[in-house]
Amino acid sequence: MTHTLFITQLADIFAAHQIKTNDAARPYHTDERNRYHLAPLAVVLPHSTAQISRLIKLCAAQNPPVAVIAQGGNTGLVGGCAVLPDCPSILLNLSQLNRVIEIDPLNQTATVDAGVTLQALHDALKPYQLIFPLTLASQNAATIGGNLATNAGGTQVLRYGSMRDLCLGLEVVLADGSVWDGLNTLRKNNTGYDLKHVFIGAEGTLGVITRAVLKLFPAPLHRVCALVACNDLKSILDTFSTIKSKFDQQLTAFEYISANAFDLVCTQFDITPPLEAAPEYALIELASSLPLDNGAFETALDTLLHVNVLQNAAIAHNEQQSAQFWRIRELISAAQKKLGKNIKHDISLPISSINAFCNATYAALQQAYPMIEPTVFGHIGDGNLHFNVSRGGAFADADGLMACEPQINAIVYRFVAQFHGSISAEHGIGLLKRDLLPTVKSDVELRLMRDIKQQFDPQNIMNPHKILP
């Protein structure tokens, strides 16, 4: 099977500089975690929805059809943009579809192309005293389209919700090349099935998101940040519960950092720890458009110190100190990457089960691999733990660690299931977790999902073989 003619036909749709093949395509087809490397037939960089529509029609018309894999910032962690063997594919990189089309300050909405990076949108909003609240470590590269396709979360979900909650409308190119214009700018619109939710979180398997309408919020003008230390995870959860009840909508982030994660960042990036060593840490942020009651926050922390729930607490006295606290949180993944390949578990649990889950899982891992040192952190206010394992402790090198990946996954996911958690809180399923899906979904749910895939993509050309095995 050759695709020479097909590649030639791409030139009818795209200018030469929009088509990358062979060596020029290489930078696009290795994923963030260096797990997937197969080359597509070509990488194309469209400038318009119309080009994407024509491309998909062309791909659908081949015999056999050519697969279309949409790619945003290529920052995904589960191989969502991986090219598969024996599956001739076009990698549709959306980075050139990158205009902020409209900002409506009174309606508090932004309409943007899918290839706009999250950081570019943040920057575009600065003159308006408005924010788009999604915040991710990878936001310089990650795009709005990728954020939507994976229903991205990040550190501000507690206050503002995930990407799904922040989207009002979409434009999507469907598997037959037709375009669905669902660019709704309304806060309320109950006119039949809400199709945008079918595409959000579908990881490009049902259509290609090309444009979106997003909710904006008044920029918080006041912010306070604290780093706290506890003797155990239960105390971290008690602190969350107290602060959440008291400060509710002012609580914009509650990030858990285990001692392993904390120490790893300080060692790898040569940071002097801002608090004495402790078993568990959390980063707490309050923000508001109104002045904050810093006294009330200090009193709340003092009370928690007094009753021994907290062991230590430091409040940032300025933006710079606040940025230092956040830097520790944001460098965890990079610190892990410095140690080489690692095993990530992006899991979520009912908040009321986190402590029991961690105790059970640590014990089982410790029994199987004495001296194992999981590097755990996450958005504990959303019940979302990044339950990761790097080399160190039981594993002298990354190769030795990765050889045990299936066994370590099995232990972690067994307890995730037992405590009614999720095997993917915010990273999605992609290719990496695809074969786990039947172990966590009922037959009824898998059947409904397969039927939706069949309906929206009968030729199976939209990012095929991802999510569903």
Next chain:
Amino acid sequence: MTHTLFITQLADIFAAHQIKTNDAARPYHTDERNRYHLAPLAVVLPHSTAQISRLIKLCAAQNPPVAVIAQGGNTGLVGGCAVLPDCPSILLNLSQLNRVIEIDPLNQTATVDAGVTLQALHDALKPYQLIFPLTLASQNAATIGGNLATNAGGTQVLRYGSMRDLCLGLEVVLADGSVWDGLNTLRKNNTGYDLKHVFIGAEGTLGVITRAVLKLFPAPLHRVCALVACNDLKSILDTFSTIKSKFDQQLTAFEYISANAFDLVCTQFDITPPLEAAPEYALIELASSLPLDNGAFETALDTLLHVNVLQNAAIAHNEQQSAQFWRIRELISAAQKKLGKNIKHDISLPISSINAFCNATYAALQQAYPMIEPTVFGHIGDGNLHFNVSRGGAFADADGLMACEPQINAIVYRFVAQFHGSISAEHGIGLLKRDLLPTVKSDVELRLMRDIKQQFDPQNIMNPHKILP
């Protein structure tokens, strides 16, 4: 075609007191607005998901199959539960499926049966200092299942979102009688297509929602409420924009009340107006778990008075006064009902287009029907107007008014389309607006909706002929 055998077979599933026919069925089959009256074959009141599953299997096995119309509190305004001629139907009233199953204070979730009324859930939460924020005038009767099926909105959407935003998980009985257990209690769970969003807002046309997991929030302990008056709608919108920017997440309601609506309530319910007569009013509520800065609120209103954006403002000094202000807002629909049948338009617009829309629509209506007096009110912070017309002004009686309904609808919906609004912000489509749907949706969108309906309900037995013509 007779259904005698079918009715007999119902007794295999339900106890005698759970089956209502003939006169006993009558209270269930007239809708809130007294527009639809046809009788179903029977009304059944199941106690369990298993009974609903068996019922649907029985209905699907008939030749021809029997339709299943789920009914909550029967408070819908668009004939969503109407029985259709030539369509033998079972009315599945969920009022007996009404247990609050679990409240998890740390996870801040409640798991409830679909037939629990919104008020019953509010009451059940009182001991926990938690709230479920959805608030509707009809909440004594309206059920969680109905709220989900119609993606209900209400007065707190500004701060907490619509029903869709407040739901984490669902249990649904599908059209073949199988049960989808999607009772997710997690804040983040990105494991494939998010099926709950297919059923939420689908008005019972894709399956019967039997149970749900809902998000809870800390009860706001502090609240302040103001009634303000303006000379024009633009000033109302300017007030909204100022208050929203300044108080952001503390702003829990911003309700617009036109002079017609305000006066109608005061006249019909013999209320002394709490403010001097003005052309436009709004009810503003701030709430928080922390003490509010009432001084900042008063200063903000004073500034708006000073620059003549506001003409008048009254701040409630206690819960009783606050309740008086809210009573005016909540009695509008009841005051209209006292005048007899009326024409409702539950529309939404980009907030930045509300003023231009209202000016254009008033002018066109005035030209067609001199002296017409629309009774407009709504959740202006969500862009949601209840653009209603009662008798009075151009119409001496309700019959004369209702005779002009198609023409009045045509004028209003023409401008809704022109200003990129929605013909149903929060009430849904049901039967009443079904035939309008093709005028407001693209062929691509209608095709996707029809395909979803076909996939989930191939026999067309789940509330057939609603939403889609």
